[in-house]
Amino acid sequence: MKVCITGAAGGLGEALVRLHLMQGDTVFALYRRGKGALGALEASYPQRLTTAACDIADTAETERACAVLRGQTDRLDVLYNCAGISPAEHRVPLEKTDFDACLAIFNCNALGALRVVKGCLPLLGPGSAVINVSSEAGSIGQCARAGEYGYCMSKAALNMATRLLANEAAKRGAGAAAVHPGWMHTPMGGPEAPVAPEDAARGIAALALEVKTGARTGLFFDYQGNPLPW
Ligand SMILES: NC(=O)c1ccc[n+]([C@@H]2O[C@H](COP(=O)([O-])OP(=O)(O)OC[C@H]3O[C@@H](n4cnc5c(N)ncnc54)[C@H](OP(=O)(O)O)[C@@H]3O)[C@@H](O)[C@H]2O)c1
Numbered sequence: 001m002k003v004c005i006t007g008a009a010g011g012l013g014e015a016l017v018r019l020h021l022m023q024g025d026t027v028f029a030l031y032r033r034g035k036g037a038l039g040a041l042e043a044s045y046p047q048r049l050t051t052a053a054c055d056i057a058d059t060a061e062t063e064r065a066c067a068v069l070r071g072q073t074d075r076l077d078v079l080y081n082c083a084g085i086s087p088a089e090h091r092v093p094l095e096k097t098d099f100d101a102c103l104a105i106f107n108c109n110a111l112g113a114l115r116v117v118k119g120c121l122p123l124l125g126p127g128s129a130v131i132n133v134s135s136e137a138g139s140i141g142q143c144a145r146a147g148e149y150g151y152c153m154s155k156a157a158l159n160m161a162t163r164l165l166a167n168e169a170a171k172r173g174a175g176a177a178a179v180h181p182g183w184m185h186t187p188m189g190g191p192e193a194p195v196a197p198e199d200a201a202r203g204i205a206a207l208a209l210e211v212k213t214g215a216r217t218g219l220f221f222d223y224q225g226n227p228l229p230w
Helices: 011-021 036-045 059-072 099-123 149-170 199-214
Strands: 001-005 026-031 049-053 078-081 129-133 175-180 221-222
Touching: 001 011, 001 099, 011 026, 011 036, 011 049, 011 199, 026 036, 026 059, 026 099, 049 059, 049 099, 059 099, 099 149, 129 149, 129 199, 149 175, 175 199
Parallel strands: 001 026, 001 078, 026 049, 078 129, 129 175, 175 221
Antiparallel strands: none
16 A cells, blocks of 8 residues: 655654555655654665655745655555644633734644645545544534634534545545544643553554545544544
8 A cells, every 4th residue: 555644753754654654555754843762663664655845834835845756656555634733822712812823823733734635636646535633622513622613613624624525535436535533642632641652553554444445434433443422
């Protein structure tokens, strides 16, 4: 398989890179600031791992990275939109909410995934899957938080984007789904989180195969496949 992963230099993204390399797949890993562990992985898998800088909050940089990708492959089996931000200082109630910060979160979490999909459209055909890594925080149906507006609203918007994408993708025989990866012990989730990113990656990669076949397209579920309310 050929897969593309955003936010690939850390957390869940890096776990997905490692998993797909172990499975023998070809991986296009997009990172924002630094390559991190991707540098060593490139040395170990020079034939199957390609990396490129791609800040998904930046339209021009995302277009450049996608153009490079389109020059290297004519097809993607799975596109994982994994990159996301949840700045801890913005997990606050309304009276402390900074709207400029909300816009930055929305730009990255909601529009960023769409920028990448748009740049990869020519690579998505029959049997391709777009996996948008969302969050239970974006579920309107089971919302329990009071505050954290920027992140929760950005993931709710990503969920809507996923439904729209699934409708468009169906026309080309492809699928799209939104996945909550669990509360993972990553830099974002913190050390107390119960889910290992490697376990989340295994679950999500298995579910991606079902999105590819169209069996799970247009849905929102967690990394174990349990459905979540939009
Ligand atoms: N951790 C959890 O418990 C949890 C729960 C629910 C949902 N999620 C979602 O799961 C996904 C992965 O989370 P994680 O825990 O692995 O987070 P993480 O450890 O903070 O890693 C996020 C990755 O996204 C990259 N990134 C951030 N902004 C970016 C941008 N503008 N362009 C490109 N890459 C960008 C980061 O790159 P840098 O290295 O440059 O910072 C980093 O590699 C996110 O979408 C998150 O919202 C996480």
